[in-house]
Amino acid sequence: MVTKSRFEGFTDGILVIIFTIMILEFKVPNSSHITAILKQFPYFISYSIGWLFLGKPGTTISISPAKFTE
Secondary structure: OEEEEHHHHHHHHHHHHHHHHHHHOOOOOOOOOOHHHHHHHHHHHHHHHHHHHHHHHHHHHHHHOOOOEE
């Protein structure tokens, strides 16, 4: 039987790997000009959408009562 803490740890580890890969898509702008920074905006939007679909359910899994042994 899988304990609740092992399941939470496994889930958290998977989410950390996914979010690390997602954040690596952000590139350092060549200049500090606003147009160079705004070119990264689509990556920010995709990261935000990814957080809504992956991060929010991940946090509810960790705090919801589960049917696992302690």
